Amino acid sequence: MTPRLLPDRPRRPRPEPVVxxxxxxxxxLIFFLMTASLTTPAPFDIAAPEAPGDPDKAQRDTLYLSAGGQLAYGEQRGAPALEAAAAAGAVRLAADARLPAAELARILARLSAQGAPEVQLVTAGGH
Incomplete structure (x- = not known):
């Protein structure tokens, strides 16, 4: 028998495949990105009034009306937001439930006067 010149090395276990x-x-990740529904956040908090039926999904072309009477449509605020929404055609209006009815009626009249053919009021789903 010939003597070994080098001592036996302990064998390292094979690493688990990570690939x-x-x-x-x-x-x-790709699955969740493809199935996710991305919506833009509302420019201010709105408590939508409740109505029976399915709740609408928020869309980019929504006119927001706060309890204090502030208007927002996309990046526009105030009177230009109202004009831009009316010019876009059918208007989706997300109004705060705490908004006085007289103020809502005034905004609806202004939308009609500016040529909005239809106004859809966004509501929270109720029973």
Whole structure:
């Protein structure tokens, strides 16, 4: 028998393959990104009035009306927001439930006077 010149090295265990796990994580990430519904946040808090039926999904082309009478449409605020919403055609109006009815009627009259063919009032789903 010949003597060994080098001592036996202890064998290291093979590392677990990480690539399949990374692939699964990326597939899940892509799945959630593709199925997610991204909406723009409202410019201010609004408590929508309740009505029976399914709640509408918020859209980018919504005219927001706060309890204090502030208007917002996209990046525009105040009277220009009202004009831009009326010019866009059918208007989705998300008005705060605490807004006085007289103020809501005034805004609806202004929208009608500026040529809005239809106004849809966004409500919270109720029973």
């Amino acid at each position: 399949p796990m990374i692939n699964v994580v990326f597939l899940l």
